[in-house]
Amino acid sequence: MKVIKVKNYEELSAVGAEIVIGEIKKNAKAVLGLATGSTPVGMYDLLIKACREGVSFKNVSTLNLDEYVSLGADSPDSYVSFMRDKLFDHIDIDIKNTHLPDGNADDLDKECARYSALIAAMPRAVQVLGLGRNGHIGFNEPNTPFDSATHVVELTADTVEANARLFERKEDVPRFAITMGIAEIMQAKKIVLLASGANKAQAVYAAVKGEVSELCPASVLQRHGDAVIVADEDAYALL
Ligand code: GLP
Numbered sequence: 280m281k282v283i284k285v286k287n288y289e290e291l292s293a294v295g296a297e298i299v300i301g302e303i304k305k306n307a308k309a310v311l312g313l314a315t316g317s318t319p320v321g322m323y324d325l326l327i328k329a330c331r332e333g334v335s336f337k338n339v340s341t342l343n344l345d346e347y348v349s350l351g352a353d354s355p356d357s358y359v360s361f362m363r364d365k366l367f368d369h370i371d372i373d374i375k376n377t378h379l380p381d382g383n384a385d386d387l388d389k390e391c392a393r394y395s396a397l398i399a400a401m402p403r404a405v406q407v408l409g410l411g412r413n414g415h416i417g418f419n420e421p422n423t424p425f426d427s428a429t430h431v432v433e434l435t436a437d438t439v440e441a442n443a444r445l446f447e448r449k450e451d452v453p454r455f456a457i458t459m460g461i462a463e464i465m466q467a468k469k470i471v472l473l474a475s476g477a478n479k480a481q482a483v484y485a486a487v488k489g490e491v492s493e494l495c496p497a498s499v500l501q502r503h504g505d506a507v508i509v510a511d512e513d514a515y516a517l518l
Pocket of ligand 1: 412
């Protein structure tokens with residue numbers, strides 16, 4: 280696992296964008312694994328800028344990590360709405376080539392199986408990750424088995440609390456989500472985890488220096504052959 284220390288959020292976003300754009304330049308049909316949360320937003324802004332300057336996403340496909348159960352495209356709080364708002368609606372990607380789990384599916388088990396099959400059929404050149412302050416990746420909370428595939432999770436109180444800032448009322452934060460599993464995250468050829476801010480410092484430390492343990496889902500990246508953690512000064516502080 281490689282760790283890149285950058286000065287601030289701007290640099291973090293630039294490093295992330297450079298890696299993603301590099302993959303598109305290598306292969307115009309690259310499959311990108313994408314993440315939500317506030318951390319990758321600066322990187323998405325730079326991808327939008329790159330698209331305006333000639334980098335085409337026309338043949339690119341995307342697979343997102345997760346979605347809240349019971350939220351879909353009609354909800355502004357869903358991850359599908361987030362991705363449209365922060366990226367997809369501003370680049371030349373074919374929206375049919377963008378994929379997220381369907382949080383509104385009637386049969387969630389069937390939806391998990393459908394999404395797992397899609398992941399298997401679409402090998403990712405790169406998977407972008409954020410980091411929960413408890414070390415979660417996607418919505419794989421501590422104690423999620425490393426061999427997990429796409430599944431429904433009950434979010435921890437800490438995650439509900441951390442994500443409440445993005446909702447008008449804390450009561451509106453869904454308690455369940457569908458997430459890509461850890462084994463599936465690890466199948467991406469390259470993994471780039473972005474971590475910014477002092478509230479991620481503990482999780483960054485555990486991921487990089489801690490033992491590889493299901494107690495810290497991000498520590499699994501130590502076992503990946505091409506994983507990069509990009510951390511700004513505050514997130515890097517305990518290393
Ligand atoms: C959510 C998402 C994660 C994300 C995390 C951190 O829980 N499911 O994929 O990494 O939030 O979010 P932020 O980047 O806003 O700190």
